[in-house]
Amino acid sequence: MNSVIIVAAGSGKRMNMDINKQFIKLNKKEIVAHTIDAFYKNDNIDEIIVCIKREEEELFKDKIINKYKFNNIKIAYGGKERQDSIYNGLKCLDNKCDIVLIHDGARPFVDDRIINESIEVAKEKRAVVVGTPVKDTIKVVLNGSIKDTPNRVNLWAAQTPQVFEYKLITKAYEEAYENNYYGTDDSMLVENIGQEVTMIMGSYDNIKITSPEDISIGEQILRLRK
C-alpha cells in the first residue's frame, strides 16, 4: 500500500499574503488542489492524507474536497513546525501502508514520472529523495563572510516527495522526537539514524511556491505544459 502525506498546514509567512498560499489560484485552480490532483490521478497511490490547519478545515472541505470531488481523502491537523504536521499525518496512515510519500502541498508541479520512480526506488532502497543538481555555485556564509565553497558537483537541491519504507520513517520520527531533533526535511531524520538515502532526479519545474515571485513562475510552468 502506497500512501502520500501532503502537508498544507503552514502559515505562508514568506508569501506575505492574507490568505494561506495553498489557496492561491494558479490558472484558476488552487495550489493545493493542483498538488492533490497529481496524486489523486496516479494509479500507484492508494491513500492520501492532507495535513491542514485546524481552523481551515471547513474552508478546505468546501473549497477543495467538495469542489474537486476528492473523495476518500483523509485529513490530519498540522502542527507548529512542518515536521510536527508530518508526524500527525504518520499517525493517521492505514496499518497496511508499506511506502510513505511525504510531499509539500506548495509543490503543485509534481508529475507521474517522479511519483512512480520514487515509489519504485523506495521499494528497493527504503529511502529516496527527489531533487535537482544545483545550477549556482553555493557558498557557506557566516556573519556575512564566505567560509566555504562546496564542490558544486556534489550539491543537489532537495525537493519532495521524499519517500520511505513505512517502518523506517516511523522509527526515524520516533527517535527524532525522543531527542527533540528537528530537520528541515524528512530525509534528515532518516540520515540521523544512519540510514543511507538515495537521491533521484526530480525536475526544475517541481518548485515550491514560497514567495510572491514564485506565482508568475508557476503560471508560466502551467502555460508551457498545455
Ligand SMILES: Nc1ccn([C@@H]2O[C@H](COP(=O)(O)OP(=O)(O)OP(=O)(O)O)[C@@H](O)[C@H]2O)c(=O)n1
Ligand atoms: N507547520 C507547518 C509548516 C509547513 N507546512 C507545509 O510544509 C510545506 C513546505 O513549507 P513552506 O513552503 O515553508 O510553507 P510555510 O511554512 O507555510 O511557509 P513560510 O515558511 O513562508 O511560513 C508547505 O506546503 C506548508 O504548508 C505544514 O504543513 N505545517
Ligand SMILES: C[C@](O)(CO)[C@H](O)COP(=O)(O)O
Ligand atoms: C522539504 C523541503 O521542501 C525540501 O527542500 C524544504 O526543506 C521545506 O522547507 P520549508 O522552509 O518548510 O518550506
